Amino acid sequence: MHAYRDAIFQVVRQGDVVADIGAGLGVLSLQACAAGAARVYAIEIDAVANLIPDIANTNGFADRIVAYKGVSFEIDLPERVDIVIASMLDSFGVDSNLLEVVIDARRRLLKPGGTIIPSALQLSVCPIEVTSFYEENVARWSQPRFGFSFGDARRFAANQRLCTRIQRESLLATPKSSDQIELLFVESAAVSFDVDFLIERIGVFHGFAGWFDATMAAGVRCGNSPLDAHALPWALSIFPVEHPVPVQPGYTVKARIRAVTFQREITWVWNAQIFDLAGVPIAVFKHSTFEGSLITRHELVREIPQ
Numbered sequence: 001m002h003a004y005r006d007a008i009f010q011v012v013r014q015g016d017v018v019a020d021i022g023a024g025l026g027v028l029s030l031q032a033c034a035a036g037a038a039r040v041y042a043i044e045i046d047a048v049a050n051l052i053p054d055i056a057n058t059n060g061f062a063d064r065i066v067a068y069k070g071v072s073f074e075i076d077l078p079e080r081v082d083i084v085i086a087s088m089l090d091s092f093g094v095d096s097n098l099l100e101v102v103i104d105a106r107r108r109l110l111k112p113g114g115t116i117i118p119s120a121l122q123l124s125v126c127p128i129e130v131t132s133f134y135e136e137n138v139a140r141w142s143q144p145r146f147g148f149s150f151g152d153a154r155r156f157a158a159n160q161r162l163c164t165r166i167q168r169e170s171l172l173a174t175p176k177s178s179d180q181i182e183l184l185f186v187e188s189a190a191v192s193f194d195v196d197f198l199i200e201r202i203g204v205f206h207g208f209a210g211w212f213d214a215t216m217a218a219g220v221r222c223g224n225s226p227l228d229a230h231a232l233p234w235a236l237s238i239f240p241v242e243h244p245v246p247v248q249p250g251y252t253v254k255a256r257i258r259a260v261t262f263q264r265e266i267t268w269v270w271n272a273q274i275f276d277l278a279g280v281p282i283a284v285f286k287h288s289t290f291e292g293s294l295i296t297r298h299e300l301v302r303e304i305p306q
């Protein structure tokens with residue numbers, strides 16, 4: 001919130017027109033008015049949008065904030081705006097479809113030469129050891145309960161994008177980061193990492209963590225990196241693997257992590273190959289949130305006419 005506020009006060013000029021996408025109760029719309037905006041279009045898909053006019057009124061900005069309840073992709077504004085604010089940042093930055101929202105808003109709602117808050121995103125990933133979290137969220141499905149096995153559920157659990165906070169001690173290697181994704185120029189919502197990690201300590205590989213670093217405006221940034229002492233106290237995205245793999249320094253983890261967007265739904269795909277000191281592959285994993293969606297193969301097969 002502080003980073004958004006600082007960016008708004010840096011970027012918004014007297015008389016600017018702003019689109020606050022993902023407005024919630026309109027807190028950033030209020031900030032934009034306080035910074036001098038002449039008009040703010042507050043767009044929010046959730047029913048909380050119905051409260052925005054009252055809150056705008058209570059704070060003396062009823063004449064400047066116009067609320068739209070709906071999804072940004074389907075909202076047309078009466079004019080193009082100087083600034084788009086997009087606040088659907090999530091544990092891995094792009095999970096709530098921030099990139100598609102921004103690409104669409106830039107094409108339809110933003111004036112040429114306009115500004116977007118945040119201005120850029122950088123995503124990072126790293127192999128991790130998270131023993132108790134893994135035990136609780138994935139491995140426990142292998143424990144019989146009341147004498148029955150629920151082991152079949154483990155495969156689904158290991159195909160979920162999970163979330164938790166982790167410390168830097170959980171990292172098994174030096175993280176790898178994407179290039180800066182400049183929101184004024186990004187053309188695709190696809191995210192793709194094809195990276196190799198060199199394991200740096202003895203431990204157990206449980207999967208990957210993903211986090212973001214956002215540049216809100218020049219000199220204003222925020223993020224949830226476990227390496228940043230001033231990071232937001234937010235969860236990170238966790239991409240687990242189905243079985244833990246003991247690793248040691250010199251082992252290599254070859255990772256392919258991708259976000260594929262189809263009809264505005266993100267599917268995460270994460271593959272890992274682990275190589276020992278001799279370069280021999282000791283484990284291979286292929287995971288995706290599609291596999292974890294519980295749209296089972298049986299259902300898909302049933303849909304296919306015989």
Ligand SMILES: C[S@@+](CC[C@H](N)C(=O)[O-])C[C@H]1O[C@@H](n2cnc3c(N)ncnc32)[C@H](O)[C@@H]1O
Nearest residue numbers: 022023024043044045046070071072087088101
């Ligand atoms: C993290 S909240 C931020 C709320 C508020 N702007 C703030 O800073 O506290 C993100 C909001 O974006 C909304 N949202 C996400 N995608 C949206 C979209 N495409 N169109 C409209 N609202 C969206 C969600 O419903 C949620 O209320």
